Amino acid sequence: MKLVGAAYCMRRVFRILLILGVLGVLLIIVSSVLVCGVGAKKPAQRNACINNLRQIDGAKEDVALTQKLKPGDVVLVDDVIVLLKGKQWPVCPAGGTYAVGLVDQPPRCTVAGHSLN
Numbered sequence: 001m002k003l004v005g006a007a008y009c010m011r012r013v014f015r016i017l018l019i020l021g022v023l024g025v026l027l028i029i030v031s032s033v034l035v036c037g038v039g040a041k042k043p044a045q046r047n048a049c050i051n052n053l054r055q056i057d058g059a060k061e062d063v064a065l066t067q068k069l070k071p072g073d074v075v076l077v078d079d080v081i082v083l084l085k086g087k088q089w090p091v092c093p094a095g096g097t098y099a100v101g102l103v104d105q106p107p108r109c110t111v112a113g114h115s116l117n
């Protein structure tokens with residue numbers, strides 16, 4: 001009678017360990033999928049942001065040429081927007097904000113790694 005009880009107890013312990021093992025494997029799979037998803041998103045956001053910065057830079061150069069601005073002069077955002085596609089200020093996909101900067105400086109994004117350099 002006691003042996004049957006011990007065998008039953010061992011079977012229950014084995015089932016619990018099996019369930020915990022399966023849950024652990026599932027947790028590892030789900031977390032790795034989530035990490036890969038976030039990791040793949042960042043370069044795409046960075047590339048889209050750099051394309052926005054290139055558009056701003058090109059429009060900014062046009063403004064500097066047409067207004068005959070000198071290095072160190074301020075370029076107004078409103079003058080740049082008029083030359084952008086759709087006449088709309090681009091939005092950084094990672095939530096950063098853009099600064100036009102001076103004539104001799106490249107436009108910048110507030111997100112680290114989003115730059116023309």
Ligand SMILES: [Zn+2]
Pocket residue numbers: 049092093094095096097109110111114
């Ligand atoms: Zn950005």
